[in-house]
Amino acid sequence: MLSSTIAQAQQADVVLAVGTITDDAYPGREAAGNGLGDMILTEVVNKLGAGGEAEWCAGRVVEWRRIDEVIKEQKFQQSKYADPTTAIKKLGTEAPDFLIGGRITFGGGKANWTIETRTNPGGDLVDSFSGFSDDDAFLDEAARIAEHVLDKLCPGPWTVSGGGARIKVSGTVVKLSEPFEVVGKFPGGTSAFVYTPTSRSGGTVEYGLAGGGFSGAGKGTYTIGPSGDGSTLTIKQTTKGCINGVPGSCKTNSEVLTLTPVSR
Numbered sequence: 001m002l003s004s005t006i007a008q009a010q011q012a013d014v015v016l017a018v019g020t021i022t023d024d025a026y027p028g029r030e031a032a033g034n035g036l037g038d039m040i041l042t043e044v045v046n047k048l049g050a051g052g053e054a055e056w057c058a059g060r061v062v063e064w065r066r067i068d069e070v071i072k073e074q075k076f077q078q079s080k081y082a083d084p085t086t087a088i089k090k091l092g093t094e095a096p097d098f099l100i101g102g103r104i105t106f107g108g109g110k111a112n113w114t115i116e117t118r119t120n121p122g123g124d125l126v127d128s129f130s131g132f133s134d135d136d137a138f139l140d141e142a143a144r145i146a147e148h149v150l151d152k153l154c155p156g157p158w159t160v161s162g163g164g165a166r167i168k169v170s171g172t173v174v175k176l177s178e179p180f181e182v183v184g185k186f187p188g189g190t191s192a193f194v195y196t197p198t199s200r201s202g203g204t205v206e207y208g209l210a211g212g213g214f215s216g217a218g219k220g221t222y223t224i225g226p227s228g229d230g231s232t233l234t235i236k237q238t239t240k241g242c243i244n245g246v247p248g249s250c251k252t253n254s255e256v257l258t259l260t261p262v263s264r
Contacts, residue, residue: 018044054154057154110135117152156261158172159171162235181195192207192209205220207241216242219240220240223235237254239252
């Protein structure tokens with residue numbers, strides 16, 4: 001079950017980085033930790049890219065293991081020793097939301113690894129994943145590790161359920177960071193809700209309704225947040241709408257929707 005920390009990140013873009021993977025300096029495998037880290041980073045980038053297995057995930061990867069080198073270069077570029085006409089004004093040093101790290105050890109012809117995902121800053125553990133392979137095949141584990149990490153941090157698509165007084169809403173959402181639409185059904189008609197995110201935590205919603213010889217429309221705002229169970233999210237929306245041509249029909253409505261990640 002996902003933690004509420006991960007659920008909060010699922011609302012929009014997730015910024016990831018690969019940190020330190022330690023090893024036990026086993027003879028012939030002294031650079032195993034760095035090697036596995038490089039392969040995990042490559043696999044995550046490939047899976048998030050266009051045509052990748054996780055391209056639906058609003059995830060980004062930043063370089064973090066060489067952050068000290070980046071900071072030193074940034075300071076040099078801004079110093080008196082750099083040509084101000086050609087110096088880089090700012091280097092990309094965006095901090096990730098989550099750091100992927102862990103350890104790998106060798107013995108008995110096997111490689112045993114544990115990969116941990118932690119918040120950054122804070123270092124709170126949000127996921128731990130362990131496994132093993134033949135000692136000469138540990139780099140092949142990178143694809144499985146990357147898939148596991150992305151499944152945890154970006155579990156979409158989502159199924160939508162819930163509603164309010166006399167209305168039941170359903171649908172599927174691929175990315176919460178892009179406009180999406182769900183359908184509501186009520187006695188005698190249907191309503192189409194269109195959501196436009198303006199931030200990580202919510203945005204605006206508009207709807208049109210029809211059925212039983214009438215039509216109408218409305219609009220309002222919505223927020224997204226963890227539901228409290230660690231895996232689902234909740235949309236809370238408040239709208240005001242009117243039935244066309246019916247005086248005094250305007251009213252304020254509130255609905256609560258549940259977003260449940262789809263198992264892939």
